[in-house]
Amino acid sequence: MNNIKTSLYEIHRKLGARFTEFHGFELPLEYTSIMEEHQTVRKAAGLFDLSHMGEIEVRGKDALKFIQRLIPNDAEKLADGKVLYTPLCNPKGGIVDDIIVYRFSKERLLLVVNASNIQKDFQWIENNAASFSGGKVINRSQELGMVAIQGPASQRIMEEAAGKEKANLPHHGFIEQEGTIISRTGYTGEDGFEVYAPDNRCPELWERFINVGQPQGLRPVGLGARDTLRLEAGLLLYGNDIDDNTTPLEAGIAWTVKFYKEDFVGKEALLAQQASGVKKRLVGLELLERGIARTGHSILADSRKIGYVTSGTFSPSLQKPIAMGYVETDFLPEKRQAGAEPEKELFVEIRGRQLKARLVGLPFYKQCSRRL
Amino acid sequence: MEFPQELYYTETHEWLRVKDGEVEVGITSYAQEQLRDVVFVELPRIGKKVKAKQPCAVIESVKAAFDIYAPLSGDILSINKELEGQPELINKDPYGRGWMFTIKIENSGELQNLLNAQAYASKIKEAH
Numbered sequence: 001m002n003n004i005k006t007s008l009y010e011i012h013r014k015l016g017a018r019f020t021e022f023h024g025f026e027l028p029l030e031y032t033s034i035m036e037e038h039q040t041v042r043k044a045a046g047l048f049d050l051s052h053m054g055e056i057e058v059r060g061k062d063a064l065k066f067i068q069r070l071i072p073n074d075a076e077k078l079a080d081g082k083v084l085y086t087p088l089c090n091p092k093g094g095i096v097d098d099i100i101v102y103r104f105s106k107e108r109l110l111l112v113v114n115a116s117n118i119q120k121d122f123q124w125i126e127n128n129a130a131s132f133s134g135g136k137v138i139n140r141s142q143e144l145g146m147v148a149i150q151g152p153a154s155q156r157i158m159e160e161a162a163g164k165e166k167a168n169l170p171h172h173g174f175i176e177q178e179g180t181i182i183s184r185t186g187y188t189g190e191d192g193f194e195v196y197a198p199d200n201r202c203p204e205l206w207e208r209f210i211n212v213g214q215p216q217g218l219r220p221v222g223l224g225a226r227d228t229l230r231l232e233a234g235l236l237l238y239g240n241d242i243d244d245n246t247t248p249l250e251a252g253i254a255w256t257v258k259f260y261k262e263d264f265v266g267k268e269a270l271l272a273q274q275a276s277g278v279k280k281r282l283v284g285l286e287l288l289e290r291g292i293a294r295t296g297h298s299i300l301a302d303s304r305k306i307g308y309v310t311s312g313t314f315s316p317s318l319q320k321p322i323a324m325g326y327v328e329t330d331f332l333p334e335k336r337q338a339g340a341e342p343e344k345e346l347f348v349e350i351r352g353r354q355l356k357a358r359l360v361g362l363p364f365y366k367q368c369s370r371r372l
Numbered sequence: 373m374e375f376p377q378e379l380y381y382t383e384t385h386e387w388l389r390v391k392d393g394e395v396e397v398g399i400t401s402y403a404q405e406q407l408r409d410v411v412f413v414e415l416p417r418i419g420k421k422v423k424a425k426q427p428c429a430v431i432e433s434v435k436a437a438f439d440i441y442a443p444l445s446g447d448i449l450s451i452n453k454e455l456e457g458q459p460e461l462i463n464k465d466p467y468g469r470g471w472m473f474t475i476k477i478e479n480s481g482e483l484q485n486l487l488n489a490q491a492y493a494s495k496i497k498e499a500h
């Protein structure tokens with residue numbers, strides 16, 4: 001096994017984690033069970049090892065200008081000390097990756113990228129850096145580890161572990177101190193924090209959070225529950241729900257595309273797609289019969305394939321099967337004219353059986369407590 | 373981990389309880405622990421002819437779907453309807469209320485291809 005082990009590997013092993021390979025990394029899939037860990041995050045808080053995530057720093061006098069040209073979203077309007085979710089698009093409008101941009105200043109930004117795309121993104125950014133004279137693009141993925149605390153008890157735990165200032169960070173705000181970056185961000189649909197630190201400091205960070213958080217219900221959580229949590233929250237997974245051949249307009253993240261911006265890679269193609277209308281769109285589905293839709297299953301209407309599932313699971317919070325997938329837009333309610341033929345019945349084909357499904361709005365699950 | 377003496381086992385982690393010309397089939401406590409959180413079970417229909425070593429049922433955990441293989445050839449006589457509402461019985465009571473289906477034995481010679489509790493237990497040990 002040549003998978004990369006994070007600095008927390010030994011801790012996970014001692015906790016009895018079951019491991020899985022994830023894009024070349026050896027990571028905990030579950031410690032107790034996905035179902036249990038999922039509920040822990042919804043009810044108290046979970047601690048995740050996300051050291052596999054990539055970090056690419058961009059520095060230089062024109063760093064912001066350079067990033068602005070690379071992303072469809074607008075980091076110009078972003079305040080220093082805030083983060084922004086955005087796709088990175090290719091000239092055809094396809095999604096190279098979906099990333100989080102941390103704006104330290106106009107001269108320094110950090111891009112947090114998917115583990116599966118670290119090399120691809122770095123290459124992509126370098127290839128587009130011809131005009132970025134005097135600037136630096138630094139791949140910090142190996143030196144930086146990351147742990148996340150997610151769940152309603154996160155703020156209290158952070159306050160005890162790191163003080164009020166950090167615990168009171170606004171939603172999507174971040175702070176840097178002695179090489180550690182703490183942001184109020186996450187991928188679970190819950191309140192929470194993500195903490196980036198030099199790899200060798202992650203074990204002590206982990207232990208500190210566990211010691212402080214355990215009495216408040218904090219437990220380690222693996223990638224299995226991370227996937228069910230993000231799916232319930234309607235958050236996309238690169239490689240499943242989006243890839244180089246799907247566009248932000250198709251993927252339901254049109255809000256990240258700021259056409260008012262003068263220029264960015266992919267703008268022309270996305271404008272053209274917007275004008276002609278998207279042919280397929282990402283939707284939420286709920287199965288009405290017993291079964292579980294999984295990646296690659298066909299979505300049918302009138303006994304014809306009209307789409308495909310990109311992510312699916314049994315929702316631990318809602319206790320029913322949910323899925324995301326692409327559907328031809330002709331079958332979506334907003335495209336159908338008032339008074340036209342009734343809504344088509346949808347099916348997901350699972351091992352030769354056609355199970356009834358219906359469209360539901362995303363996210364499947366909404367956090368109850370106040371969002372900062 | 374418990375592997376009752378009176379049962380037969382397969383290398384694909386099914387157990388069999390023989391009684392009156394039929395066998396009751398389920399998955400072992402080792403298998404259910406590997407799957408964890410069972411959330412859905414797809415059983416064969418009653419009367420279906422199944423063939424030894426061919427997939428005939430599916431167990432879905434939160435994470436993925438797993439094929440269950442027919443340990444013997446024959447007709448499906450009954451299925452455990454209780455699993456429809458309580459799939460977690462497979463985790464809680466794999467050798468009891470978590471049984472999946474019964475097959476009418478066609479050729480009792482096929483039983484000789486199965487493992488006894490000791491042989492199955494040592495297979496599991498080898499794999500770890």
